[in-house]
Amino acid sequence: MNQDELKKAAARAALDYVEDGMIVGVGTGSTVNHFIDGLGEMRGRIAGAVSSSEASARRLEAYGIPLVELNDVTSLQLYVDGADEIDGGFAMIKGGGGALTREKIVAAVADRFICICDQSKLVSCLGAFPLPVEVIPMARAYVERRLARIGGRPVLREGFVTDNGNVILDVHGLRIAEPQRLEAEINQITGVVTNGLFALRGADLLLLATPSGVERRAAARP
Numbered sequence: 001m002n003q004d005e006l007k008k009a010a011a012r013a014a015l016d017y018v019e020d021g022m023i024v025g026v027g028t029g030s031t032v033n034h035f036i037d038g039l040g041e042m043r044g045r046i047a048g049a050v051s052s053s054e055a056s057a058r059r060l061e062a063y064g065i066p067l068v069e070l071n072d073v074t075s076l077q078l079y080v081d082g083a084d085e086i087d088g089g090f091a092m093i094k095g096g097g098g099a100l101t102r103e104k105i106v107a108a109v110a111d112r113f114i115c116i117c118d119q120s121k122l123v124s125c126l127g128a129f130p131l132p133v134e135v136i137p138m139a140r141a142y143v144e145r146r147l148a149r150i151g152g153r154p155v156l157r158e159g160f161v162t163d164n165g166n167v168i169l170d171v172h173g174l175r176i177a178e179p180q181r182l183e184a185e186i187n188q189i190t191g192v193v194t195n196g197l198f199a200l201r202g203a204d205l206l207l208l209a210t211p212s213g214v215e216r217r218a219a220a221r222p
């Protein structure tokens, strides 16, 4: 099985958790695209979707799935999204697609976060994948200096603007031993909108696709 087939297997497994009449929180990326394709086949059974990006919204719309504004719901049972890296404690690096801020907002509202991944995303220590940080454009140089002070090497994602009109700094060279602490520390820097560490609110369930099948691993925490 190639990587895309594994991504598709993880995404299809997540459909088991979608219930009739549900409003589903939907992430962003190539793995989630397979999930959206599956939702398309269930069209009419779900009430709608809250999207974490313009790209996912367009794909959902193409299937005729009603888009629901996050501000119009008081709760969200389920959020399904991929990750760039996930560790054994289900902390993640996300934002390879640049949608980290909206992803984090939808994930914050959701009762349950299901992470869908192929096996290459599971790591023992986060940080080989550069950590995306969304930054207000006028603060870019200041934030770069602050990120360098904590040991990272920030690189501007050239030619990329987020759905919120901001820039992304991809921070190389971090070996993230304490993801919750680093997530909070980076978010304290003035001008940072948010960073791609999802540790304070990690995943609740990991659907990890391997060549021998999709493993379903629940988070150890309550």
Ligand SMILES: O=C(CO)[C@H](O)[C@H](O)COP(=O)(O)O
Binding pocket: 027, 028, 029, 030, 031, 032, 081, 082, 083, 084, 093, 094, 095, 096, 097, 098, 099, 100, 103
């Ligand atoms: O965080 C994300 C987008 O902002 C994605 O979940 C992450 O980049 C994984 O993407 P893919 O499923 O294409 O490997």
